[in-house]
Amino acid sequence: MRYCCGMKILSPSLLVLGAILNIAALFQLVPGVLSIVLVTGDERAFFLSAAISSGVGLTAMSIGHLHRTPHMVPRQMFLITAIAWIALPIFGSLPFIFSTQAIPFTDAVFEAVSGMTTTGSTVLTHLDEMPKDLLLWRSLLQWFGGLGIIGMAIAILPFLSVGGMKLFRTESSDWSEKSLPRTQDLIKQMMFIYLGLTAACATLYFAFGMDWFNAINHALTTISTGGYSTSDSSFAQFSSPVLHWICIVFMILGASPFYLYIRLIRHRNLALFRDKQLGGMLAIMGILTLVLTLELYLRLGEGFWRIVTQVAFNLVSVITTTGFASDDYSLWGGFAVALFFFAMFIGGCSGSTSGGVKIFRVQLCFTIIHEQIARAIHPRAAMARTYNGVRVSDDILTSLVAFLFVMVISLAVLTLLLALTGLDLVTSLTSSATALMNVGPGLGSIVGPAGNFSSLSLVAKWLLCLGMIMGRLEFLTIIVLLSPSFWRR
Numbered sequence: 001m002r003y004c005c006g007m008k009i010l011s012p013s014l015l016v017l018g019a020i021l022n023i024a025a026l027f028q029l030v031p032g033v034l035s036i037v038l039v040t041g042d043e044r045a046f047f048l049s050a051a052i053s054s055g056v057g058l059t060a061m062s063i064g065h066l067h068r069t070p071h072m073v074p075r076q077m078f079l080i081t082a083i084a085w086i087a088l089p090i091f092g093s094l095p096f097i098f099s100t101q102a103i104p105f106t107d108a109v110f111e112a113v114s115g116m117t118t119t120g121s122t123v124l125t126h127l128d129e130m131p132k133d134l135l136l137w138r139s140l141l142q143w144f145g146g147l148g149i150i151g152m153a154i155a156i157l158p159f160l161s162v163g164g165m166k167l168f169r170t171e172s173s174d175w176s177e178k179s180l181p182r183t184q185d186l187i188k189q190m191m192f193i194y195l196g197l198t199a200a201c202a203t204l205y206f207a208f209g210m211d212w213f214n215a216i217n218h219a220l221t222t223i224s225t226g227g228y229s230t231s232d233s234s235f236a237q238f239s240s241p242v243l244h245w246i247c248i249v250f251m252i253l254g255a256s257p258f259y260l261y262i263r264l265i266r267h268r269n270l271a272l273f274r275d276k277q278l279g280g281m282l283a284i285m286g287i288l289t290l291v292l293t294l295e296l297y298l299r300l301g302e303g304f305w306r307i308v309t310q311v312a313f314n315l316v317s318v319i320t321t322t323g324f325a326s327d328d329y330s331l332w333g334g335f336a337v338a339l340f341f342f343a344m345f346i347g348g349c350s351g352s353t354s355g356g357v358k359i360f361r362v363q364l365c366f367t368i369i370h371e372q373i374a375r376a377i378h379p380r381a382a383m384a385r386t387y388n389g390v391r392v393s394d395d396i397l398t399s400l401v402a403f404l405f406v407m408v409i410s411l412a413v414l415t416l417l418l419a420l421t422g423l424d425l426v427t428s429l430t431s432s433a434t435a436l437m438n439v440g441p442g443l444g445s446i447v448g449p450a451g452n453f454s455s456l457s458l459v460a461k462w463l464l465c466l467g468m469i470m471g472r473l474e475f476l477t478i479i480v481l482l483s484p485s486f487w488r489r
Contacts, residue, residue, distance in 0.1 A: 013079040014064030020084055020148075021057030024091060025050040027140050031095070035133040042133050045098035053091045082481050084148070085469055089113040095137050101130070106458050113465045115141030117472040118149065118353055120227030120323030120440030121447070123454040123461065127232050132213060138228045139220040146224025146254070146353035147194055149472070151187060186262070193261045198223045201250040208242045222247055223254045225353045227323025227440040234449070235313070235324040241305070244313045244326060255281065255320035255348025276388045277349045281319070281359045284346060288339065289315050295335055314449075315340070320348045321355040323440020325449035337443060341430065344439050355438025355471055357407070364392065364400055399476075406475040410436055414467050421460045431460075435467035 032046030089112040096108035103111070107123045114121045115138055127135065202219035206212055214230055221228045231237040235247065256278055293311045297304055310327050317324045318340055329336055347356015364387065371383055385392040411432050418428035423446075430442030431453070441449045446456075453461065470478050 010079065011064040011066075012076045013083045014060040016064075016080050017083055017087060018057040018059070018061030018064060020088065021053045021060065021091060024088060024144065025054040025057065027144055028053060028095060028137070030140065031133040031137045034136055035131070038132055040100070040131040040133050042095070042099045042131055045095050045100070046133065046137070048098055049091070049094035052094060056091070078477055078480055081473060081477055085116065085473055088145075088148075089116045089465075089469075092116055092141050095134070099131075099134055101134065106461050107454070110453070110461045110465055111138065112141060113468050114440075115226065115228065116145035116148075117438050117468045118142050118145050118224050118226040118321070118355070119435065119438040119468045119472075120221070121434060121442075121464070121468075122228065122452050123456075125232065125452065125454055127230060135217060135230050136213075139217040139226075142224045142226030142228050143198070143220040146226060147191065149353050151190065189262050189265055190258060193258060193265070194223065197250065197253055201246070204246050204250075205243065208246060209240050210238065210243065218247070219250075222250045222322065222324075223353070225251060225254045225320050225322040225348065225355075227317070229324065232452075235326045241309045244309050247324065248313055248316050251316050251320045251322045251324075252282070252285070254322070255352045255354040257349045257351040259351045276363065277360045280363050281349055284359070284362075285312075285316055285319055288319075288343060292332075292336060292339055296332060299333070315343060318343045318439060319346050319356075321437060321439045323434075325441055328448065328450040330443055330445075330448045330450070341433070341443060344430075344433050344437055347437060357404070357437070360387065361400055361403065363387070364397070365404075367392070368397065403475060406479065407436065410467070410470060410475060414463060417463050418460055421457045421463075423456070423460065431456075431464060432467060435464045436471035438468060438471050 028046050028050040032043050032050065035041070035043040035046060089109060092112035092115065093105070093108035096103040096111055097105060103124070110121075110123050113119075120142070124130065124138075198219050201222055202215045205215035205218055210218065217228075217230050218235075220226075227234075229235060229237070235244065238244070257275065260275055260278065289308070289312045292315065293304075293308050296302075296307050296311065300307070310329075313324070313326045314329050316322075321344075329340055345357050346362060347358045348354025350358045350360050367385065367387070371385065374381060374383060411429075414432040414436065415428045418431055419425065423431070424444070426444040427442065427446045430444060431447050434440060434442045434447070441447065441451075445451060447453055453464070456464070
């Protein structure tokens with residue numbers, strides 16, 4: 001009896017996981033073919049990984065099909081998101097493990113988790129000499145993960161009441177009872193937009209100086225706001241300011257709400273340009289870029305245009321949680337380091353590939369503060385609380401407070417645990433922050449923009465893997481699964 005009930009709960013997760021694993025297997029064939037063309041010797045690693053992923057995927061689908069149910073309940077959706085984001089990096093790590101590079105298991109899983117969650121932290125060194133097939137696989141992991149993040153944000157999280165996502169339904173109509181064809185239409189449009197932005201980014205990269213391999217790889221990791229590069233020097237390997245500004249534009253596009261792109265295609269309206277969340281993100285980026293540019297220009301007196309380019313690129317990269325670096329901004333002085341640390345938490349827009357707290361939560365916090373000040377002055381005043389023309393309910397504010405509280409607690413606990421492994425305060429704190437916010441580089445000499453995570457202990461790497469997954473699923477999705485009441489019938 002318990003077995004049957006358990007399988008009814010798990011069956012949708014197995015079906016979805018199986019389908020995703022088969023898609024991942026197809027993705028693994030792409031660098032496998034490249035390996036054959038370039039004669040790198042890694043084709044066995046990719047084809048074996050694809051066979052394992054597909055075999056497990058087909059098995060999961062067959063089991064899930066036997067016990068499938070006509071409708072899904074919220075706890076099944078929680079399971080789908082959690083199981084998918086925990087299992088996929090394991091299978092994504094297989095090409096690293098089987099490759100001629102013989103990457104250790106922990107490092108392979110860390111790299112795959114960082115890729116799938118679009119964090120961009122890396123434990124791999126000597127990327128400039130690494131086989132191109134593995135570099136392409138790293139980029140594909142981030143692109144695949146970014147697509148999954150958008151799908152999760154738009155199609156699943158609003159119906160789980162996670163993080164106030166009910167504010168961002170793709171249409172004003174209620175999608176809680178949407179049909180399968182409607183869901184499929186939504187996913188098709190989302191994929192079309194994602195592919196179109198990626199192709200446009202790669203074309204512009206190539207047109208302004210990158211070779212096709214670098215253009216494709218960096219387009220994949222720019223649109224996904226992932227930040228994996230083909231060189232240890234990250235984006236600093238490209239000296240052209242034009243390439244940096246192209247990257248800035250597409251990082252912003254990747255961090256913008258994809259539901260607005262869908263509305264633009266469906267209804268041909270200009271909602272994209274009136275969105276409060278997008279406007280807030282651009283305003284924050286502009287103000288912080290202006291402040292830091294003036295501070296560096298007045299203090300250093302170097303070329304203004306160069307400073308603007310470097311500041312804008314690195315700030316946009318951190319705020320959108322992409323993680324590209326064109327310079328070691330930890331050497332820009334104390335003010336810059338402090339600014340980048342706090343910028344790490346902001347994040348992009350909800351319904352995008354970026355991580356972080358998200359712009360709408362920042363704006364809602366200011367709304368609450370404004371409301372409290374107004375109530376202190378006018379205690380009996382009736383106030384309408386809205387966001388983008390949508391009423392902000394108390395439930396949304398409750399989820400906001402819960403998210404921020406859990407985030408702070410997670411940051412504190414993860415920092416303390418990393419400190420127990422022997423890391424200093426700056427490394428522990430910024431590693432925790434960059435993992436939970438899915439940014440990529442931290443601060444300091446070890447995990448800063450000029451370093452990586454390779455020197456961390458095995459325990460520290462596994463802790464950061466957990467942090468990256470928790471941050472990607474916005475904390476509560478994982479915590480709910482740990483609640484005994486979740487598993488009660």
